[in-house]
Amino acid sequence: MKGKSFRYLWIGQALANSGDLFYIVGLMAMIHGITGSAMLMAMVPFLTTMARFISGSFAPVLMEKYSLKSLLASSQLGKTAVLFLLLITCYALGEQEVVTVYAIFGFVFLISLLDGWAGPASHAMLPRLVDAVELTKANSFVAIVDQLIQLGGWAIGGLLVVALGGRNVIWLTLFLAMAAAVFMKMIEDRHEAAREQKGEASSLNWPSIQEGWILIWKQPSLRAIHVIYVLETMAGVIWIAATIYVYVADVLHREEAWWGYINASFFLGLMLGGLFGMRAAELIDRNIRKFVVCSSFGISIMTFGFGLTSVPWLALVFSAGFGVFEQLKAVSLQTTLQRGVSVHLLPKVYAVQSALISLVFGLSTLLFGFITDEYGVRATYIIAATVLFISGCYAAIIRTRWPEAGESATQGGGRTV
Template sequence: MKRNSFRYLWIGQALANSGDLFYIVGLMAIIHGITGSAMLMAMIPFVTTMARFISGSFAPVLMDKYSLKSLLASSQIGKTAVLFLLLVTYYVLGEQEVTVYAIFGFVFLISFLDGWAVPASHAMLPRLVDAAELTKANSFVALVDQLIQLGGWAVGGLLVVAMGGSNVIWLTFALALAAAVFMKMVEDRHEAAREQKGKAGGSNWSSIQEGWTLIWRQPSLRAIHILYVLETIAGVIWIAAIIYVYVADVLHREEAWWGYINASFFLGLMLGGLFGMRGAGLIDRNIRKFVICSSFGISLMTFGFGVTSVPWLALVFSAGFGIFEQLKSVSLQTTLQRSVSIHLLPKVYAAQSAMVSLVFGLSTLLFGYITDEFGVRATYIIAAMVLFVSGCYALGIRTRLPELGEGPEQVRIGTE
């Protein structure tokens, strides 16, 4: 974990993630100032999800032609250019309704570029650290991301008040540019072999299918991604719209409690990340048990959160959910990275990104309907049931999850 390239990768990711968060806050402030419409503000995450699904579907074609480092750097450079065009457009058109629709177009382009950067970043990490340090490295990167998420929304809000929405976009532009510089500094020890391989043969369609086919045909990968899908379906309960209803209808508290719940959730994620770093060896030796126990733990926390009307208990359950969620995420991430060769891993992550984006988008609509028709308590109880099924499934397929003793050379799919 002390290698410079790993340091450049996580710093670049941290800058990019901070910029993404700030620009969303800035854009929402601009859209609210122009229209005052909550629905149009909510369109930003929807457009983001759909763009990432489309881009993630076609990412394998680019991964066959270019190195992961090139994709990461070009994504950030492209986002920098699009952010500049967004700012120019805003100043030219001014605060009118057509500006909002232009903003949606730029959001789509930025998210489209993220659609290949996210899987490329995940696939790059195992190339930069030793296999024995994967759990620790994944926990560290997750911890940094959660620190940004925990403080970023508050900092972004303060920046909007102090600087204005458009100036926050300028800050995002600078962060994206800095992220691109750090991504260019990463040295991939496997890149030379990748360049020698050249522009891969075969049709674009076969390239797109490769990751999906691998996930479907390999029992261990199929099992891991069924867990990802189930968790993504239930994870929708933490979007702002549903939490907002929960605070008003179940806790009967003011809007500030929406922020308290989110803060406790991210605090739990951070604690889980810290445990992952300090207890990496323990997780490695018992990775199957951690996946199973955290799956049931998430279900229990979700059920408790949904049925309680006591505000402080809701905070406890929210933090507990975050702890178990982080432990499960790190365990699955490490298992996946150990199960697939580094050359096929980008394709698998690209398929995973597209899959999760599509499932999340559809689940948002489904749980929104359930909340409107049956109440927010029903939403959390159903989500807890889905997560319980996930735990039962994890228990049933535990033998498909490799332990540390089964080294990468024994369990990896598509080893070169």
């Protein structure tokens, strides 16, 4: 974990994540200032999800042609260029023109396409830069950094918008993307030399696109992990802003500030889970199957409690508890996946995972939004908790299908050095 390349990766990713968060806050402020429409503001996360699904689907073609380091750096450089064009467009059209909003949507889609391959490439790069025995600790550390950014970033972004204005926050994001690209370029990947090929552009390579899907379907451990991911992604949409807002108003009968308190307690739980993951990395490694099963049931219990309680302080406790169990489960599954797949196949697996989760999340948002409107927000949380309970039962039944520490998967597995 002390290697320079790992340090460059997490610093670059932290800068990129901070920039992404600030740019969303800045764009939301600009769209709200122009239109005042909540629906148009909601188009930003929708476009982001759909673009990442499309990009993630075709990411294996790029990963086969270029090194992960090049993809990470080019993603940030591409975002720098798109953000610059966005700013030029805003200056040209004016910040009070509705047409500016539709231009913003186009740029949001382009940026999210770039993110669609950056996320899988970053996840796949991590196990190349640390020793196998340090994977749990490294994943926990990266998770803590990410949650710190998420916990403080929205508040800082809001302050920056007030102090600088939405357009100047976009300028800040542009410089953060440039800095992230520099750090990504300094990474030294000992597993894969830069292999960018010059010449004619590659055509659509269907076998390359299908390889990750086929690997996940045929390898029992990967199939099991991704069934859990799909079930928990479906239920995870209960934590989006729209659902929490209804919960605070209809169940807790509190003012809007409690939406922020619940989110803060959730991210605090994620951080505590990450800290435990770092401190108890060896314990988790020895009992990684048990941690997946117990944390899956823990998430279900916390969701049931959260949905049924009308006591505000208990809601905060359940929200934090959900965060703790969610982080432990995420770190355990992440480490298991990284140990069970060759470092050369891992990028394609993560690309499939990104596309799959984006699609499931987008569709589940619509489904649970309908359930909330028709049957109330309590029903939403009870159904989500039931789905999470099913996920826990499934994890308990198939827990022997994935490797413990020191083992490797039988098909496409093992850490290829």
